[in-house]
Amino acid sequence: MSHLDTKHDNYRKRREVLFLKAVITLACCLVFLLWFKFALIRPKEQYMLIHPYFSSVPILVYIWLRNCFPILRTRYLNLFAWLGKITLETYLSQIHIYMIGDAKKLLVYLPGYPMMNFLLATATYVMISYVLFHQTLFFNSYILPKNMMIIGRNFVVGTVWLGLSYLLSFGLTKASLW
Numbered sequence: 001m002s003h004l005d006t007k008h009d010n011y012r013k014r015r016e017v018l019f020l021k022a023v024i025t026l027a028c029c030l031v032f033l034l035w036f037k038f039a040l041i042r043p044k045e046q047y048m049l050i051h052p053y054f055s056s057v058p059i060l061v062y063i064w065l066r067n068c069f070p071i072l073r074t075r076y077l078n079l080f081a082w083l084g085k086i087t088l089e090t091y092l093s094q095i096h097i098y099m100i101g102d103a104k105k106l107l108v109y110l111p112g113y114p115m116m117n118f119l120l121a122t123a124t125y126v127m128i129s130y131v132l133f134h135q136t137l138f139f140n141s142y143i144l145p146k147n148m149m150i151i152g153r154n155f156v157v158g159t160v161w162l163g164l165s166y167l168l169s170f171g172l173t174k175a176s177l178w
Contacts, residue, residue, distance in 0.1 A: 021068055032061045089132040090125070097125040 035057040039050055066072045083090070098121055100107050109120045145151060172178035 024064065025068060028061045028064050031057060083126075086126075086129045086133040089129040089136065093125065093129055093132060097121060097128060 035054055039047065039054045039057070042050070098107060099105065106117075107121060108117055110117050143154065145154070169178070
């Protein structure tokens, strides 16, 4: 791609690069149209069987089109950039927010209102993921700081806390208070 992006002084080289970009772009568009016609609009059961093999087609076409032209690389949606920051937390919390019973049932906040239920669950899901993202950053900086002395101190403090907690629970259990 860097060869295609360099500014060529030679007119012939510029034409070759433009021709190459056009050919690859047309090929990508053709593959995308074929994917759309023969894969995407199949019935759900048939589509799910072939999805693992062809799901990368629209992603790769998008990547080519976005990276082919420098002007497209400078544009993005802030919402998607923001959601990209909390991706790990959204992945980890999705089953806990949306589903219950080993992910076999949906969690119902408002019975009889499926769209309001989905809206409330999504708002809750994004807010919780955002809070989890900030908690992850906080604990990451606490557990894995840049300074090795602080890492050692945190390890000692954590070990002492864990030991004291164990001794307290052991003592309460032996005394039959817990």
